[in-house]
Amino acid sequence: MAATATWERTDAGYTGVEPTADWAREVRRLADERDAVLLAHNYQLPEIQDVAHHTGDSLALSRIAANSSASTIVFCGVHFMAETAKILGPEKTVLIPDARAGCSLADSITADELRAWKAEHPGAVVVSYVNTTAEVKAETDICCTSSNAVDVVRSIPADRDVLFCPDQFLGAHVKRETGRENLHIWAGECHVHAGINGPELADRAAANPDADLFIHPECGCATSALYLAGEGIVAKERVKILSTGDMLTAAKETGARSVLVATEVGMLHQLRRAAPEIDFRAVNDRASCRYMKMITPAALLRCLREGADEVHVPADVADRARASVERMIAIGKPGGGE
């Protein structure tokens, strides 16, 4: 690839670079030159997943980042994920190809809002999903992933109030599983997952009677999937509520020939790679995260050429946030969250 290859900055991301074989070679060469490890989230564009050294869910990638011998982490995902990598590996340089790649779920609660909520419930234990900013994690007692959210809440004495944020669908799932009345839920949501709805799921399930249903608990349809199972409309054993990491494990173990997947569509690439013999279909083809898709071939090339955008977390915030993340890792099966 010509050393002069350029890109254009647009509101939707950096454009103007095609993901050719030359591009992939140049990306890997520049990564070696920077002593960088390339990490890609399961919702990234297929070409970004394919060029990365590792793909996975947010927590698995943060752990790889912390244990890697590379001095630089290039995190192809959204901003809170790169922040978590920095929290767990503060001595490393952490880069994200486009710092504008945010997250509507993480943005649904700020540290100030959480402080005000805590003031209304003195003595309550704060449990936050990993899709939160470093500042919110610093105000949190225990972080959780979708895999261990139920175990985290069960670890809290029954007489203590719990503040659960920011995802209302995951919160509803935890409340249902634990039967806990003193669990208060923040009304946040991810615009992508909220767009996958119950009626659509019911239609797709009826049209594909032999398919398994893999559902991420942040989906607006998680509640209706459990309802459909409870009513016998869909056989209980067909409905699987899974984090993205657990979906890959389930894909290798299911006997089903086809699977309907309710989460961001980028996940289909990893599932098809893991189990090519299975017909994986999205419940909603439009469930694509525009923030995840801001990590374009052009953005990654620019990141490696220019060493940008660097992610910083103030040391005091990182120290407090790290404590809540480490408590999460100590409880139950952390899995991978989103």
Ligand code: SF4
């Ligand atoms: S899919 Fe939703 S929760 Fe995930 S990064 Fe995008 S906006 Fe955030």
